[in-house]
Amino acid sequence: MTNERVTAQILAQFPQLEKDPSPVKDYPTLRLPDAASLLPVISHLKDSLGFSYLDMVTAVDWKGPVDPAGYVREERAHPFQAKPAAAAAAKPLPGAPYRDAFTLVYALSRFANPLKIFLKLDVPREQPRAASLARIFRTADWQEREVFDLFGIFFDGHPDLRRILTLESLQGHPLRKDYAHAEDRFDR
Amino acid sequence: MGVALEKFPAICGVLPGGSGILTTADAFINWSRKSSVWPVTFGLACCAIEMMAAYASRFDFDRLGVIPRPSPRQADLMLIAGTVSKKMADPIVQIYRQMPEPRFVISMGSCANCGGPFHDSYAVLKGVDKIIPVAVYLAGCPPRPEALYYAVLKLQEKIQQMKIGHGAGAAPQQERGSRDLGAP
Amino acid sequence: MNTAPAPSRSELKTDQLFVNLGPQHPSTHGVLRVGLTIEGEIIVKAEPDIGYLHRGIEKLCETRSYGQCIVLSDRLDYCSAMTNNLAFCLAAEKLLGVHAPQRADALRVAMCELQRIASHLILLGTYGIDIGAFTPFLYAFREREMVMDLFEMVSGARLTYNYIRIGGVRADVDAQWVARTREFLEYFKPRLDEYDTLLSYNPIFIDRTRGVGVISAEKAADYGLSGPNLRASGPAYDARRAEPHCGYEKYPFDVITAESGDCWDRYHCRVREMRQSVRILEAVLDGLPGGEILAKVPKIVKPAPGESYAHVEGARGDLGVYLVSDGGPNPFRAHVRAPSFLNLSILQEIFLGQRMADAIAILGSLDIVLGEVDR
Numbered sequence A: 001m002t003n004e005r006v007t008a009q010i011l012a013q014f015p016q017l018e019k020d021p022s023p024v025k026d027y028p029t030l031r032l033p034d035a036a037s038l039l040p041v042i043s044h045l046k047d048s049l050g051f052s053y054l055d056m057v058t059a060v061d062w063k064g065p066v067d068p069a070g071y072v073r074e075e076r077a078h079p080f081q082a083k084p085a086a087a088a089a090a091k092p093l094p095g096a097p098y099r100d101a102f103t104l105v106y107a108l109s110r111f112a113n114p115l116k117i118f119l120k121l122d123v124p125r126e127q128p129r130a131a132s133l134a135r136i137f138r139t140a141d142w143q144e145r146e147v148f149d150l151f152g153i154f155f156d157g158h159p160d161l162r163r164i165l166t167l168e169s170l171q172g173h174p175l176r177k178d179y180a181h182a183e184d185r186f187d188r
Numbered sequence B: 001m002g003v004a005l006e007k008f009p010a011i012c013g014v015l016p017g018g019s020g021i022l023t024t025a026d027a028f029i030n031w032s033r034k035s036s037v038w039p040v041t042f043g044l045a046c047c048a049i050e051m052m053a054a055y056a057s058r059f060d061f062d063r064l065g066v067i068p069r070p071s072p073r074q075a076d077l078m079l080i081a082g083t084v085s086k087k088m089a090d091p092i093v094q095i096y097r098q099m100p101e102p103r104f105v106i107s108m109g110s111c112a113n114c115g116g117p118f119h120d121s122y123a124v125l126k127g128v129d130k131i132i133p134v135a136v137y138l139a140g141c142p143p144r145p146e147a148l149y150y151a152v153l154k155l156q157e158k159i160q161q162m163k164i165g166h167g168a169g170a171a172p173q174q175e176r177g178s179r180d181l182g183a184p
Numbered sequence C: 001m002n003t004a005p006a007p008s009r010s011e012l013k014t015d016q017l018f019v020n021l022g023p024q025h026p027s028t029h030g031v032l033r034v035g036l037t038i039e040g041e042i043i044v045k046a047e048p049d050i051g052y053l054h055r056g057i058e059k060l061c062e063t064r065s066y067g068q069c070i071v072l073s074d075r076l077d078y079c080s081a082m083t084n085n086l087a088f089c090l091a092a093e094k095l096l097g098v099h100a101p102q103r104a105d106a107l108r109v110a111m112c113e114l115q116r117i118a119s120h121l122i123l124l125g126t127y128g129i130d131i132g133a134f135t136p137f138l139y140a141f142r143e144r145e146m147v148m149d150l151f152e153m154v155s156g157a158r159l160t161y162n163y164i165r166i167g168g169v170r171a172d173v174d175a176q177w178v179a180r181t182r183e184f185l186e187y188f189k190p191r192l193d194e195y196d197t198l199l200s201y202n203p204i205f206i207d208r209t210r211g212v213g214v215i216s217a218e219k220a221a222d223y224g225l226s227g228p229n230l231r232a233s234g235p236a237y238d239a240r241r242a243e244p245h246c247g248y249e250k251y252p253f254d255v256i257t258a259e260s261g262d263c264w265d266r267y268h269c270r271v272r273e274m275r276q277s278v279r280i281l282e283a284v285l286d287g288l289p290g291g292e293i294l295a296k297v298p299k300i301v302k303p304a305p306g307e308s309y310a311h312v313e314g315a316r317g318d319l320g321v322y323l324v325s326d327g328g329p330n331p332f333r334a335h336v337r338a339p340s341f342l343n344l345s346i347l348q349e350i351f352l353g354q355r356m357a358d359a360i361a362i363l364g365s366l367d368i369v370l371g372e373v374d375r
Helices: A003-013 A035-047 A140-151 B002-014 B018-034 B046-055 B086-098 B110-114 B145-160 C057-063 C066-074 C078-096 C102-131 C135-155 C175-200 C203-209 C217-222 C263-286 C339-344 C356-366 C370-374
Strands: A029-032 A053-061 A101-110 A115-124 A129-131 A154-156 B077-081 B104-108 B136-138 C017-021 C033-039 C042-049 C306-313 C318-325 C333-337
Touching: A003 A029, A003 A035, A003 A115, A029 A035, A035 A101, A035 A115, A035 A129, A053 A140, A053 C318, A053 C333, A101 C318, A115 A129, A140 A154, A140 C339, B018 B145, B046 B077, B046 B145, B046 C078, B046 C102, B046 C135, B077 B086, B104 B110, B104 B145, B136 B145, C033 C356, C042 C356, C057 C066, C057 C333, C066 C078, C078 C102, C078 C306, C078 C318, C102 C135, C102 C175, C102 C203, C102 C263, C102 C356, C135 C175, C175 C263, C203 C263, C203 C356, C263 C356, C339 C356, C339 C370
Parallel strands: A029 A115, A129 A154, B077 B104, B104 B136
Antiparallel strands: A053 A101, A101 A115, C017 C033, C033 C042, C306 C318, C318 C333
């Protein structure tokens, strides 16, 4: 079964889905309209279409260029300069698809007739919540914990949602574009 | 052994020609210490693979007397090989404190020296000498096993300079990191 | 004499003990901490605690140019740096819409297969040490040093090469390198039989690893396992066959699988994969095309806004890189789908009911690298 046939099958079953305008290159990418459609679509893909392997759960923060305050840079004065040069904030690029939202990106694979399909779901910044896939795919457990740790997106129904990678005392979610690092006892 | 070494300089000090005995004792004790530097097996990241290569067939570390010990209680050298993330900082201090004196630290690789390629990360400690005192800094990313040899040989030179007259048979042991100027 | 009778087994008061496995431990292959609650010898609860090597690489990529990100990618799975470079470069090339020339592709395949041999040799050596056999470590690293010599000839580095670049590879190989590689392959083939004699069919090793840590095919797919961990349980999923890249479809090799999914199968899949890597290497060297090694790529890489995903068969599993570009010189988002991160998640289930010693055997057989787990 080729990409097009599978995509057509899925779109026939779930007419509210649409093909993503900026797809992941060379892979079929579908955009979910709302958070409520996530679980039914994933279940259908796993049970009926044979996509039994969840490759990847990740998120993208589309807010804008990354804030230099999120990096711990020791500003030291150059010998010939009066004061240290501050890290320049990156200018927003024209034509870049910035918007004030997160996008959750899911990648599912199939072993027989190998095929990979990407699903995207936009999540608002003020109340970032999505349904957890941990009951359908056990691998989503740790990946969703990582997304929660680094972006702050909550997953409803997750068995144990807590930070997995960062330090306990870290405040904030580091991979957000507006993350500003608060100095801790290790930075002095 | 440590108790005898503590009393030894005081006893020798009152004897005629006592300092001569001390010098010979220094030479003997330092020779025995530097010829059997036992590191605790403590690899963090990529530098650990080069450290393992230094223990392995081609660069056999055993000929210098360097045998890895799994427990810090039986080791006198800690090779910080790899990036020190902030989460790992407290365990490192705990392991350092478990080592009996005299104890040494070789900071191996750029990450342990100063944070390395990850120096501007929110999660990386900029140099392990912020938390523990370092005897030898070894640059490289990762340093070759031959460079690690050089660092151990430099450490042996440092051990050669130790004098038991300066306290308990050990060089003055700091409790704070070499760069830790702010801690009380 | 007033001696009370010994308490019967049911009257004995037992307690559970909480033991930390790591972060400093000879067998954790890096800084991993597993909080084990044990009752006697049996583990009743296992909580992996990772993040002791979290360096924030995904955040750092957002202020580094694409070329500088390749340097960071080396340090992810540091035992298998060439495949990390390759995954990142393939994703960036998809964004740019360039293809590496044929000679570069062949060299990439050669380097990745040599890297696979080097990485599996590390597993062989360290797994032996975990089980208690020290000698295979020395043998494995002797061969590994030869592979590192080959890498040093071509890239200048022993561990973190920064060799595979966007559009091709950094430097060409000469006839001397090809001759030395052929020499190495001839020397290496009988060594694999030596390892089988020394370790694989050693009765003590088989006792320690056969039937231990069995993972079924469904559970492996459910937990997102990949690489030899998945193939040892049955599914023949290999990224080199599923989505061939860099010309892998031209080279003959078998996808190694096994049936029972226990520790011995996972270990032996890797040993047999080394043989297949030798096959691929011989095919590459026999048919090495001439030509350029680097395609025309702009000096400052600024792909048009878009997203791409590229995955390769790393030594540990299916390594994927998801890149998002906003048109600027730095990646807008770089996510690494790390196989070791997902392989490790099965620990919380697979440790239950095992003895402590078997737990070490299982952890070693998963062949994790903490640089990739924590990024």
